[in-house]
Amino acid sequence: MMKPLKKIGICLDHATAHLLEFTAEPSASDVITSAFTHEAKEDSLRRSENVMHNKEQHQQAEYYKKLGEVILGYDEVLLFGPTEAKAELVNILRDDHRFAAIKIDVEQTDKLTENQQQAFVRAFFSK
Secondary structure (H helix, E strand, O other), X not given: OOOOOOEEEEEEOOOEEEEEEEOOOOOOOEEEEOOOOHHHHHHHHHHOHHHHHHHHHHHHHHHHHHHHHHHOOOOEEEEEEOOOXXXXXXXXXXXXXXXXXXXXXXXXXXXXXXXXXXXXXXXHHHO
């Protein structure tokens, strides 16, 4: 017998990702946040535009790496949200052969409440 596919929806922007595992029972979402906070941005802005950009890129890369590690545990992944972050993440994942066997879909959405996010993930994977 085949084991059921593990599916997850991830609603993300550049600062936060809500992980919504698709299960029979609705489950609370986990959250991963980028280390690049508003305070860090203000702080590095004062120092130099260039330093800020490098720090931001580094922290963004760490954030995407953390998300990638989560995604490796799933068979099907839905990335959605209002910003370009999901496209940036997909481009990084597509360059990494470890993600080749994972089905990754990307959907543009408006900013959604947590209930709307859960409904969106349920509707998507129930198709």
